[in-house]
Amino acid sequence: xSGIFGVVSKKNCISTLYYGTDYHSHMGTAFGGIAYINESxxxxxxxxxxxxxxxxxxxxxCSDKLSSGYGIGSIxxxxxxxxxxxxxxxxxxxxxxxxxxxxxxxxxxxxxxxCSFNEIENNSINTTELVANLINQKDNIIDGIxxxxxxxxxxxxxxxxxxxxxxxARDKNGITPLVIGQSEDETAVAxxxxxxxxxxxxxxxxxxPGEIAFIGKDGISTKKPGNKNCRICSFLWIYTGxxxxxxxxxxxxAVRENCGRFLAKRDRIRPxxxxxxxxxxISHAIGYAIEAGIPYRRVLMKYTPGYGRSYTxxxxxxxxxxxxxxxxxxxxxxxxxxxVLCEDSIVRGTQLxxxxxxxxxxxxxxxxxxxxxxxxxxxPCKYMLSTRTTKELIARQAIRHIEGKDISDISEYLDSSSExxxxxxxxxxxxxxxxxxxxQLLDDTxxxxxxxxxxxxxxxxxxxxx
Numbered sequence: 506x507s508g509i510f511g512v513v514s515k516k517n518c519i520s521t522l523y524y525g526t527d528y529h530s531h532m533g534t535a536f537g538g539i540a541y542i543n544e545s546x547x548x549x550x551x552x553x554x555x556x557x558x559x560x561x562x563x564x565x566x567c568s569d570k571l572s573s574g575y576g577i578g579s580i581x582x583x584x585x586x587x588x589x590x591x592x593x594x595x596x597x598x599x600x601x602x603x604x605x606x607x608x609x610x611x612x613x614x615x616x617x618x619x620c621s622f623n624e625i626e627n628n629s630i631n632t633t634e635l636v637a638n639l640i641n642q643k644d645n646i647i648d649g650i651x652x653x654x655x656x657x658x659x660x661x662x663x664x665x666x667x668x669x670x671x672x673x674a675r676d677k678n679g680i681t682p683l684v685i686g687q688s689e690d691e692t693a694v695a696x697x698x699x700x701x702x703x704x705x706x707x708x709x710x711x712x713x714p715g716e717i718a719f720i721g722k723d724g725i726s727t728k729k730p731g732n733k734n735c736r737i738c739s740f741l742w743i744y745t746g747x748x749x750x751x752x753x754x755x756x757x758x759a760v761r762e763n764c765g766r767f768l769a770k771r772d773r774i775r776p777x778x779x780x781x782x783x784x785x786x787i788s789h790a791i792g793y794a795i796e797a798g799i800p801y802r803r804v805l806m807k808y809t810p811g812y813g814r815s816y817t818x819x820x821x822x823x824x825x826x827x828x829x830x831x832x833x834x835x836x837x838x839x840x841x842x843x844x845v846l847c848e849d850s851i852v853r854g855t856q857l858x859x860x861x862x863x864x865x866x867x868x869x870x871x872x873x874x875x876x877x878x879x880x881x882x883x884x885p886c887k888y889m890l891s892t893r894t895t896k897e898l899i900a901r902q903a904i905r906h907i908e909g910k911d912i913s914d915i916s917e918y919l920d921s922s923s924e925x926x927x928x929x930x931x932x933x934x935x936x937x938x939x940x941x942x943x944x945q946l947l948d949d950t951x952x953x954x955x956x957x958x959x960x961x962x963x964x965x966x967x968x969x970x971x
Contacts, residue, residue: 507696513720524704526578526700530561547596577671593641601662605659661676670721671719681738694720715731739963767952779802783831789848793847804835804839832864846874858937875943903930903932
């Protein structure tokens, strides 16, 4: 995952750039970076490794010393960015969100055209550098962005910083969000709208899929209209996004509470209390508690200052270490109680089993009933950086156990009314060691979000490609 932020200001933009980028820290744990236009009109980039520290600690000194009217920033889980270029289209800096699945094929073709790649990380081509090289194939930035979007498989939304302002482009299917906001002195663009309020910025518009806009000293101008073929990632509301953010004008926290309400409506158990796995599971649990009329209690406390998300790091070792250390069970609340535990999703299942359920049991939980706010995750995402293989997914592990082998046709397991679906859920419940397990139904997930299904990407649950 990654989050991007940009700002054009009538005064010094660096403070807003610093805080606006920092408000995307939930989107990545590997690299943080900013780029700004210096006094000579040159884009200057600064990138830091944030794998063992927070973005704010690495850029605090910069925020007090720099001065510029234009800037962009990024928090990333994989590639260092933003990157700066001196190209046939002029000087610019660029940052991206999304993923390109045909990266190696495109890079090989560009190398044949005498392009070079310098930003190699872990023997992999930097996606942002690839995007820039594709844009540079055309005679202007607009045509270059359109060409890039046509070439790639996956999704890319981007911010491109020039001495005159910022080009903003949302991916053609609208999988990743971009929102533009304004205050009296500043215009900003972001992946996450939660980066606006504390800087006095109000939402002006949610960019449409395929739209290209330009933010300069004269305000916002549309360079290429968008389309209505929105297939925004549903998982943004379920897990990825920050609770105070909105996408397509739909608030994340409200959707998560809706998810919890739907889970409660279909449940028949009467536990002593409802709890959520921090952080995003809390919102789902609040919705469940409101609907069911059962007390919400905090049984797991996240030690927020030191630990980020355990889903985003790319290695299992790092995910396990964070999952072990970040949650502290409160035995005074847990002991002797029957608990409904709401979780945003169950991806690999290892953290839930080894570092959450085990802590609740050790603290004296009588019964643990897990409720997932979305359907079983069956397919690795093709459009954003997350799970990469079916072998990682606990639902696929269950299917292999039931069938005795990997199977290509899993349609029966996608049907929540089928016997095979019930066997899969039963196997997962036994595997993670809980009293009962229920997943949200797909129709309820869609209803909780409030957009029609054709405007949502549900690939990770259904395998339906865009």
